[in-house]
Amino acid sequence: DGGITQSPKYLFRKEGQNVTLSCEQNLNHDAMYWYRQDPGQGLRLIYYSQIVNDFQKGDIAEGYSVSREKKESFPLTVTSAQKNPTAFYLCASSIDLIRRLGQETQYFGPGTRLLVL
Amino acid sequence: LAKTTQPISMDSYEGQEVNITCSHNNIATNDYITWYQQFPSQGPRFIIQGYKTKVTNEVASLFIPADRKSSTLSLPRVSLSDTAVYYCLVGDINGNDMRFGAGTRLTVKP
Numbered sequence: 614d615g616g617i618t619q620s621p622k623y624l625f626r627k628e629g630q631n632v633t634l635s636c637e638q639n640l641n642h643d644a645m646y647w648y649r650q651d652p653g654q655g656l657r658l659i660y661y662s663q664i665v666n667d668f669q670k671g672d673i674a675e676g677y678s679v680s681r682e683k684k685e686s687f688p689l690t691v692t693s694a695q696k697n698p699t700a701f702y703l704c705a706s707s708i709d710l711i712r713r714l715g716q717e718t719q720y721f722g723p724g725t726r727l728l729v730l
Numbered sequence: 731l732a733k734t735t736q737p738i739s740m741d742s743y744e745g746q747e748v749n750i751t752c753s754h755n756n757i758a759t760n761d762y763i764t765w766y767q768q769f770p771s772q773g774p775r776f777i778i779q780g781y782k783t784k785v786t787n788e789v790a791s792l793f794i795p796a797d798r799k800s801s802t803l804s805l806p807r808v809s810l811s812d813t814a815v816y817y818c819l820v821g822d823i824n825g826n827d828m829r830f831g832a833g834t835r836l837t838v839k840p
Contacts, residue, residue: 654832655817655832655833656817656830657830658830703773703774705773718764718776718779719764719766720776721774722773723772723773724772724773
């Protein structure tokens with residue numbers, strides 16, 4: 614089946630520890646995104662990537678890092694610099710053919726809930 | 731960036747039609763309007779997308795007036811399972827700056 618997978622579903626982080634959240638898609642999408650959602654809040658953009666080996670900061674990139682070595686994968690690392698990492702993290706992808714199709718739809722993964730011990 | 735404004739919450743009853751309006755006063759010429767639905771602890775799910783006038787699919791209708799400064803998501807005959815948060819997004823031509831607002835929490839009551 615085509616889609617986006619995220620792992621793990623739940624992740625626990627100790628103080629001062631870096632943790633990496635996985636996001637994989639087999640939709641052949643060029644663009645991928647990471648969002649953070651806090652309880653009762655909307656999604657906030659952390660990082661996005663429009664093409665392999667290129668990514669851009671979103672609204673709340675501090676304390677996070679990403680890589681895009683493969684088209685299918687866009688892992689997010691929550692570093693020790695992120696002082697309030699407890700949240701629900703969502704990965705998304707899109708075709709990114711805005712100029713040709715005139716529209717863009719994002720497809721979302723099931724999310725990873727990160728908790729701090 | 732085209733920001734969006736939606737009501738924080740709405741209540742409805744089963745079988746009613748629900749209309750959720752989103753304001754996007756500074757929408758750009760090339761921007762599209764997209765609505766998503768999100769259940770707790772799940773990723774958002776695409777509902778409908780439009781540019782102008784009216785768009786209808788098997789789930790909902792989207793009404794966009796001529797000035798495109800607002801849009802209305804219409805859910806016909808809602809059921810309890812439609813209880814969710816609904817997000818309105820406006821995306822620019824590059825697709826880089828689509829932003830989620832806080833969304834509208836719809837509660838459908840029996």
